[in-house]
Amino acid sequence: MSAYLDHAATTPMRASARAAWIEQSERGGNPSSLHTSGRAARAVVEESREEIAGALSARPSEVVFTSGGTEADNLAIKGTYAARLASVGARRLVVGGIEHHAVLDPVEHLVKAQGAEVTWLEPDRCGHILVDDLRAAITPVLASANSANSADGANSADGADGADAGGVAVVSVMWANNEVGTVQPVAELAAVAREAGVPFHTDAVQAVGQLPVDFAASGADLMTVSAHKVGGPVGVGALLARRDARLVPLVHGGGQERQVRSGTLDAAGIRAFAVALTEAVAERDVEAKRLTVLRDRLIGSALGLELGISVSGCWTEGDATDRLPGNAHLLVPGCEGDSLLYLLDAAGVECSTGSACQAGVPQPSHVLLAMGYPEAEARGALRLSLGHTSTDGDVDAFLAALPGVVERARRASGAA
The missing domain is CATH 3.40.640.10 (Type I PLP-dependent aspartate aminotransferase-like (Major domain))
Incomplete structure (x- = not known):
């Protein structure tokens, strides 16, 4: 699954x-x-x-x-x-x-x-x-x-x-x-x-x-x-x-x-x-705390893998007011976001990139470009968003797959 x-x-x-x-x-x-x-x-x-x-x-x-x-x-x-x-x-x-x-x-x-x-x-x-x-x-x-x-x-x-x-x-x-x-x-x-x-x-x-x-x-x-x-x-x-x-x-x-x-x-x-x-509004306060913990573990662990990964935007551990509690947006250097997405999907992890496709050519996220990120950096974006069905197991699966996925994506791009 x-x-x-x-x-x-x-x-x-x-x-x-x-x-x-x-x-x-x-x-x-x-x-x-x-x-x-x-x-x-x-x-x-x-x-x-x-x-x-x-x-x-x-x-x-x-x-x-x-x-x-x-x-x-x-x-x-x-x-x-x-x-x-x-x-x-x-x-x-x-x-x-x-x-x-x-x-x-x-x-x-x-x-x-x-x-x-x-x-x-x-x-x-x-x-x-x-x-x-x-x-x-x-x-x-x-x-x-x-x-x-x-x-x-x-x-x-x-x-x-x-x-x-x-x-x-x-x-x-x-x-x-x-x-x-x-x-x-x-x-x-x-x-x-x-x-x-x-x-x-x-x-x-x-x-x-x-x-x-x-x-x-x-x-x-x-x-x-x-x-x-x-x-x-x-x-x-x-x-x-x-x-x-x-x-x-x-x-x-x-x-x-x-x-x-x-x-x-x-x-x-x-x-x-x-x-x-x-139901979502009634559960919001409890769910926001739960998702914040999951999000922070996902981000913190990804940063700790020593793969050069960084967080897009600003992130403060434990904060659920300045950044959505279920949002983790990562930049992976030396990789194309689409390659990361397909490799993660093959490993059983479904997520998204911030890119758009125009005339069959992937384009970097307009959001990241507007925030001042260079195009080359913006191309390696991954969006991981958590919700009411998210579990520790989902985060574990992503973290387990990530090192191998990054290695393969960098080889494909010639950055390894």
Whole structure:
């Protein structure tokens, strides 16, 4: 049996979520239908919406169901951009340089297809987006907003919007990075955006279930979550959107979700999502401590093998606030990440690299490059991510396989 160390990609479905999914899928019924089966399915959806909202400290009306994190990110970026462009002429995006491609690609699409402008917030060596950098990126907006508020005698978002014509449409910074696990100061970043009257979006897909995620307290206007990262099914997620968030829909049809997202709701998937999320949040504190211990043993032991391995980003033993408790991201010199991955897979260890493949040629991680790592160093990246099924045996299997794998990978690259 393989040692599964790729929970950041997807985590196995929880037994409770699987049971809930099977139970609801056997009932059937379209939640938009008015007959008995439809009303029963609608009740399941709304009860699940309340549970998800409660687990994330949101209002039920703020939970907009989607097909997953990618759709939610697209709706947040494209939908907010279109609304702000129409209302105040704002066409600039301010975005973290280490975002997931579910954010990066919609931004690039808006730049190429609609003439949007983008200001990239580059991280420090640990992967943090600095609050001062965000403030500097929207300083003209802040100055204009403060001037308008002083004249109006109020500090309202509407006043800031009026002053922000032609300025920033949306700020997007992820809660925790999917590759190196760095946790961002979301509340502080959101406060800067709010001061300027600019909507703030955060992709919290990796954070939920590992960190305390409180939508209300975060100050974010929009937040992305996904079921399959917390032990729910693939194909369902949500965009949490404050009631005053302005969004232009990407998909038109029945307008099922607040008129901003159309499509028949997957009652079984939503029910399983709610069950998995509720369980993950309830177990979070205990599980975070357990995963931190496993992560630290994995990292510490890998560094102790005298293979020249280093940790990407910043790591402090025992810390589960600045870096995701389940994230171990290693750099192995003299190796290609893909070679390491395939050799580990052959040895029964499943993990990931941070690389992307373009035109059949592996490319180093944009996250590591943005953090200042040289391309040659970034190519030897391995991401090992732990989750609710991870055990000491999984870590042991990785550590046992690693020396031989590194030796073979270096021979293949000519570095041995």
